[in-house]
Amino acid sequence: xxxxxxxxxxxxxxxxxxxxxxxxxxxxxxxxxxxxxxxxxxxxxxxxxxxxxxxxxxxxxxxxxxxxxxxxxxxxxxxxxxxxxxxxxxxxxxxxxxxxxxxxxxxxxxxxxxxxxxxxxxxxxxxxxxxxxxxxxxxxxxxxxxxxxxxxxxxxxxxxxxxxxxxxxxxxxxxxxxxxxxxxxxxxxxxxxxxxxxxxxxxxxxxxxxxxxxxxxxxxxxxxxxxxxxxxxxxxxxxxxx
Amino acid sequence: xxxxxxxxxxxxxxxxxxxxxxxxxxxxxxxxxxxxxxxxxxxxxxxxxxxxxxxxxxxxxxxxxxxxxxxxxxxxxxxxxxxxxxxxxxxxxxxxxxxxxxxxxxxxxxxxxxxxxxxxxxxxxxxxxxxxxxxxxxxxxxxxxxxxxxxxxxxxxxxxxxxxxxxxxxxxxxxxxxxxxxxxxxxxxxxxxxxxxxxxxxxxxxxxxxxxxxxxx
Amino acid sequence: xxxxxxxxxxxxxxxxxxxxxxxxxxxxxxxxxxxxxxxxxxxxxxxxxxxxxxxxxxxxxxxxxxxxxxxxxxxxxxxxxxxxxxxxxxxxxxxxxxxxxxxxxxxxxxxxxxxxxxxxxxxxxxxxxxxxxxxxxxxxxxxxxxxxxxxxxxxxxxxxxxxxxxxxxxxxxxxxxxxxxxxxxxxxxxxxxxxxxxxxxxxxxxxxxxxxxxxxxxxxxxxxxxxxxxxxxxxxxxxxxxxxxxxxxxxxxxxxxxxxxxxxxxxxxxx
Numbered sequence: 038x039x040x041x042x043x044x045x046x047x048x049x050x051x052x053x054x055x056x057x058x059x060x061x062x063x064x065x066x067x068x069x070x071x072x073x074x075x076x077x078x079x080x081x082x083x084x085x086x087x088x089x090x091x092x093x094x095x096x097x098x099x100x101x102x103x104x105x106x107x108x109x110x111x112x113x114x115x116x117x118x119x120x121x122x123x124x125x126x127x128x129x130x131x132x133x134x135x136x137x138x139x140x141x142x143x144x145x146x147x148x149x150x151x152x153x154x155x156x157x158x159x160x161x162x163x164x165x166x167x168x169x170x171x172x173x174x175x176x177x178x179x180x181x182x183x184x185x186x187x188x189x190x191x192x193x194x195x196x197x198x199x200x201x202x203x204x205x206x207x208x209x210x211x212x213x214x215x216x217x218x219x220x221x222x223x224x225x226x227x228x229x230x231x232x233x234x235x236x237x238x239x240x241x242x243x244x245x246x247x248x249x250x251x252x253x254x255x256x257x258x259x260x261x262x263x264x265x266x267x268x269x270x271x272x273x274x275x276x277x278x279x
Numbered sequence: 280x281x282x283x284x285x286x287x288x289x290x291x292x293x294x295x296x297x298x299x300x301x302x303x304x305x306x307x308x309x310x311x312x313x314x315x316x317x318x319x320x321x322x323x324x325x326x327x328x329x330x331x332x333x334x335x336x337x338x339x340x341x342x343x344x345x346x347x348x349x350x351x352x353x354x355x356x357x358x359x360x361x362x363x364x365x366x367x368x369x370x371x372x373x374x375x376x377x378x379x380x381x382x383x384x385x386x387x388x389x390x391x392x393x394x395x396x397x398x399x400x401x402x403x404x405x406x407x408x409x410x411x412x413x414x415x416x417x418x419x420x421x422x423x424x425x426x427x428x429x430x431x432x433x434x435x436x437x438x439x440x441x442x443x444x445x446x447x448x449x450x451x452x453x454x455x456x457x458x459x460x461x462x463x464x465x466x467x468x469x470x471x472x473x474x475x476x477x478x479x480x481x482x483x484x485x486x487x488x489x490x491x492x493x494x495x496x
Numbered sequence: 497x498x499x500x501x502x503x504x505x506x507x508x509x510x511x512x513x514x515x516x517x518x519x520x521x522x523x524x525x526x527x528x529x530x531x532x533x534x535x536x537x538x539x540x541x542x543x544x545x546x547x548x549x550x551x552x553x554x555x556x557x558x559x560x561x562x563x564x565x566x567x568x569x570x571x572x573x574x575x576x577x578x579x580x581x582x583x584x585x586x587x588x589x590x591x592x593x594x595x596x597x598x599x600x601x602x603x604x605x606x607x608x609x610x611x612x613x614x615x616x617x618x619x620x621x622x623x624x625x626x627x628x629x630x631x632x633x634x635x636x637x638x639x640x641x642x643x644x645x646x647x648x649x650x651x652x653x654x655x656x657x658x659x660x661x662x663x664x665x666x667x668x669x670x671x672x673x674x675x676x677x678x679x680x681x682x683x684x685x686x687x688x689x690x691x692x693x694x695x696x697x698x699x700x701x702x703x704x705x706x707x708x709x710x711x712x713x714x715x716x717x718x719x720x721x722x723x724x725x726x727x728x729x730x731x732x733x734x735x736x737x738x739x740x741x742x743x744x745x746x747x748x749x750x751x752x753x754x755x756x757x758x759x760x761x762x763x764x765x766x767x
Binding site: 098107112 | 452455
């Protein structure tokens with residue numbers, strides 16, 4: 038590999054990271070908004086939030102991306118590729134994230150809510166001061182997983198000819214013909230980014246737990262935990278009748 | 280400004296359904312690969328032999344933490360240069376199955392861990408051979424527990440099949456794109472693909488949740 | 497209105513003159529087909545310490561949870577300080593109360609829970625100051641001063657900077673008492689506050705409560721299995737069975753010469 042090719046890759050990495058950060062910000066906002074709406078007292082709010090989740094979880098992120106890029110302009114909105122990508126990833130992963138937020142909120146002991154009612158906190162104060170601070174550390178491991186999935190999802194944007202890492206690899210392959218080398222290198226690059234993201238998320242988790250007086254659990258060498266936490270409770274429950 | 284035309288939808292539907300059939304094939308075949316290969320990883324990772332567990336866990340982590348799309352490109356462009364030529368669909372099925380096997384491995388692991396220690400002890404007390412313990416005692420109990428979780432990954436795989444269009448597999452998205460490229464009207468084809476995805480994946484996930492509840496009881 | 501200088505009052509309090517503070521009017525509460533409270537009537541005068549006793553499942557805790565608005569009655573009304581708790585009057589009609597009205601009336605009521613329910617994300621001091629600052633609108637300094645006074649009262653001044661998980665159960669419960677008192681409620685609800693504690697930690701919590709009962713004129717409604725404590729602090733004891741008050745009176749009367757057969761059975765089982 039020559040210098041200019043490496044430069045091509047690093048430019049791609051930079052766009053990939055931008056795409057990941059923008060989409061994550063959008064997804065995080067949606068996740069908290071929709072996730073809290075799904076725990077609302079009002080049935081209609083819960084229902085609408087549920088519809089959002091089922092629609093955006095039900096369809097494919099890539100199809101959504103193509104729709105935003107190719108179909109939306111026909112309605113008069115032309116989106117730049119990077120924004121179509123950001124929007125599609127943010128909307129999709131926001132729906133997944135909202136399930137994480139909802140689950141974490143519901144995992145806070147009901148007695149905590151009652152104690153907050155007994156002190157006359159308003160519903161919003163209960164959420165902000167009591168429920169969310171306890172729920173957020175619970176969200177960190179599943180958010181880490183989603184962030185890695187989101188990072189992997191940014192590769193889809195290459196199909197809109199956005200110059201992120203996978204697209205740059207395509208250019209490199211076309212100019213050198215060295216498919217194995219090119220794709221081998223960028224796979225390693227993705228892996229390194231995923232590893233760094235996981236380290237940062239672990240750090241944030243430790244901080245969040247420390248801020249409520251808890252110690253984090255031990256994790257493996259890659260320290261990314263798959264959503265088997267839910268899985269394990271699911272499985273333990275399913276095993277209950279045997 | 281374009282208006283929605285049901286006539287146009289009617290015209291393109293046969294081609295989209297053709298794509299849907301490919302999508303379904305890819306999902307089913309990919310699932311079979313993922314189920315089988317995942318079990319291999321899970322058993323290898325439980326092996327007491329370090330030189331086996333370490334490389335397997337490295338490979339599994341690597342595949343799980345890198346994009347499926349790039350893995351598909353790798354298989355599609357690199358395998359032929361190694362003298363292995365598969366059709367696009369076969370390559371796609373291998374890619375999907377390989378990628379998701381790293382997730383199903385984790386599901387099996389959790390399922391096996393959830394079998395109570397007493398079951399192992401009872402098998403030992405009966406002097407069952409190791410192989411028999413696995414096939415007659417542990418795995419049957421583990422499989423029962425993992426069905427809903429595996430089902431969720433099948434749905435996830437289904438939603439990832441549009442990526443196969445990037446390696447020229449004629450799935451739904453591929454068909455929609457080729458229709459759009461000739462008519463310059465992407466609205467109906469891509470919208471219909473999105474709707475078809477929801478129409479299939481939402482009831483399936485409801486079905487899975489019902490199954491899960493039944494298993495819980 | 498009596499002038500008083502006890503630490504639990506600073507707001508004008510209409511309820512220290514022995515007038516009626518809590519009124520249950522034909523309150524019925526069902527869980528599914530199980531009627532826990534059956535058209536219950538009772539009143540509590542301000543400043544009184546009332547203990548509810550009775551077998552488990554007799555509806556004692558339900559009464560406290562109704563007063564705290566953690567539950568809603570199926571029928572009947574509850575008044576606190578002359579105001580409807582779960583209803584409000586609109587155009588001469590009684591309608592279910594909105595969140596705002598409920599919160600306003602609820603401010604007069606504090607509760608200490610069986611499981612303490614301290615907020616694990618806040619240190620001891622903030623557990624106590626959070627509601628006074630953000631609900632009552634006290635300044636941070638005022639609230640902290642109040643909290644320090646209360647921590648002194650419950651004997652935990654040195655633990656002010658710890659998280660709840662770093663405290664013993666008894667210490668957590670004393671913080672929870674301080675937290676409830678920091679709101680200067682007219683009514684303090686105590687829901688089996690010692691049941692979750694190790695036996696050796698019970699005395700410390702009860703001493704604090706005795707102290708509060710004897711030195712303040714706060715109205716207390718107490719569900720407990722500690723009969724000696726009930727005898728010590730109560731003005732009135734209400735014996736519950738199957739969702740009704742079957743007997744009430746001074747602790748001397750109830751504990752020494754109960755009239756009702758069920759009361760005798762219950763007391764001989766717990767004493």
